Amino acid sequence: MSSSLYQFKKEPGLSISAASTTATHVDGPTTSSKASKTLPFRVGHGFDLHRLEPGYPLIIGGIDVPHDRGCEAHSDGDVLLHCVVDAILGALGLPDIGQIFPDSDPKWKGAPSSVFIKEAVRLMHEAGYEIGNLDATLILQRPKLSPLKESIRANLSELLGADPSVVNLKAKTHEKVDSLGENRSIAAHTVVLLMKK
Numbered sequence: 001m002s003s004s005l006y007q008f009k010k011e012p013g014l015s016i017s018a019a020s021t022t023a024t025h026v027d028g029p030t031t032s033s034k035a036s037k038t039l040p041f042r043v044g045h046g047f048d049l050h051r052l053e054p055g056y057p058l059i060i061g062g063i064d065v066p067h068d069r070g071c072e073a074h075s076d077g078d079v080l081l082h083c084v085v086d087a088i089l090g091a092l093g094l095p096d097i098g099q100i101f102p103d104s105d106p107k108w109k110g111a112p113s114s115v116f117i118k119e120a121v122r123l124m125h126e127a128g129y130e131i132g133n134l135d136a137t138l139i140l141q142r143p144k145l146s147p148l149k150e151s152i153r154a155n156l157s158e159l160l161g162a163d164p165s166v167v168n169l170k171a172k173t174h175e176k177v178d179s180l181g182e183n184r185s186i187a188a189h190t191v192v193l194l195m196k197k
Contacts, residue, residue: 041132042194044091046083049187051179058186060138060145061152061169062114062159067143071186074103074110080138080169081113083188084156087134088120091194092127117159124194132193133166140186145171 052058056070061080071077085097094100101108101116124130136156138145145152149169157164174180180187 042091046087046190048083078113087190087192129194131162132195
């Protein structure tokens, strides 16, 4: 990242300080800012997928999940938090997580994904929105997440500053089909509704 501030033409006043002493200018697509300001709600979708490899920790929603494999990634590889960040950024009409926190920047090497989600939440509040509700689906063959699902959901709610009643989390297998079903990868989808404060 270079040493300037992100500037987005789509939502005037939005800036990114990316949990560091430096930030970057990114010019987003030019659209009418007037329409964006008056929207009573915004919807965003996020998707993420990571390869599972031995020797890495498996972190989901900020929780360490016991498993013989973890996500190979530049940061901590938290597929759920990455997905939620992209859903929030998408709802705000901002660039995706890979543009804001590029894996080519060594400062994000091994970074906890809570840094990314806190920045997305800051941008959400700065734009005048709050979480209406969030629905996330994790897709993985193993391990079974039933024993940890409530801990993951509670931690996600806390990171978002949202009441747990508006944060839903589901976990699905992939019926032993393709890399997800063969325990070679993990994926997540998230849909978020942002409401104007």
